[in-house]
Amino acid sequence: MMRRLGAIGSLLAAVLVVTVLGSWAAWAADGRPDLPKPKGEQCIDTVDNMRRGHFDMLEHQRSLTLRQGIRGAKVSLKECVACHAAEGADGKPIPVNAPGQFCQSCHAYGAVSIDCFECHATTPKGADASAQR
């Protein structure tokens, strides 16, 4: 009895693994987020490096900017937003953390929450911002 139950258990587990892997493979093949096109021609680093390390770059730079007052650095969340915020049909920028937008769609795909935009502006504020940088 126990053996039979064990066999059924392994069979169920195998089916589960196959189903999960199968569905994951299908999702990965065509389910990657479709990211809005950035405004700029080129990012500050290669796509691979940006995918793998943008959070480290931003975390490093945030202290330099805030605590040391270094402005105009290569890495800048403000510049990320300025380049990656898409424009809606009304010509107004769409927040980068809105569903389907650059930051949010990739973070949803990776199941990683974004804390940046609890505080940081999600749209470029070139029009009404009084600061130049």
Place this chain on the structure above:
Amino acid sequence: MTCPNTNKDRRQFLAGVAATAVLAPGVVLLTAPASARAPGEPATSANRWGLLIDTTLCKSDCTACVGACVKEMGLEGHDRPRTDAQYIRKVTVSDPETGHSHTLPVMCQHCAKAACIEVCPTGASMRRADGIVLVDRHICIGCRYCMMACPYKARSFTHEEQDNQKSYLPRGKGCVEACTLCAHRIDDGREPACVEACVTEGQGAMLFGDLADPASKIAQRVAKEASSRIRADLGLEPAVRYQGI
């Protein structure tokens, strides 16, 4: 044959440009209180940004500085005066014996020995090399010790989730915040928004400048005229000085 002449003209032109370039920084130093820092350059202790506020010029019904700050920093409140964020406020002081009363703007005093920095358990309250006291919201845990420690009641707590923040002033729920002396403007070579509004809309009671630069207007005025600090007895060495209180 035309080449030597052309070169001479070019040299003369370049010499003229060089002379202008030598003169220009001097002119800028005399007129602007701050000059924009080059990209990549950190703030240095060569500067000590401060304010001199002549309270005899500050009109009781004028709130130009407060309005300018709210607009600049995007501090739209929720009609809850006791808890809405305010970086600068008008305080009325009166002498009960004589009945004389007047108002003055009070904001973060950007103390050299700031109590907020002393009590902060995470190091979020910090002082930039040029004397500007800031909150590093990345590591602020919202404990509000600094709000209790500050004798100037300069800090606010963000109680609500925020959106539509200014790109130069990130702010969010659960963090303490205060006047940044418009660090984003200073780094850009401009004056704080309150000072600008006081000059254009108000009475010109506020003067911004570099206390560490003997050639600056503020340094010359505090060297020649009487000024005081609020609660100077605490020895916090604020960068904001007042006249007429």
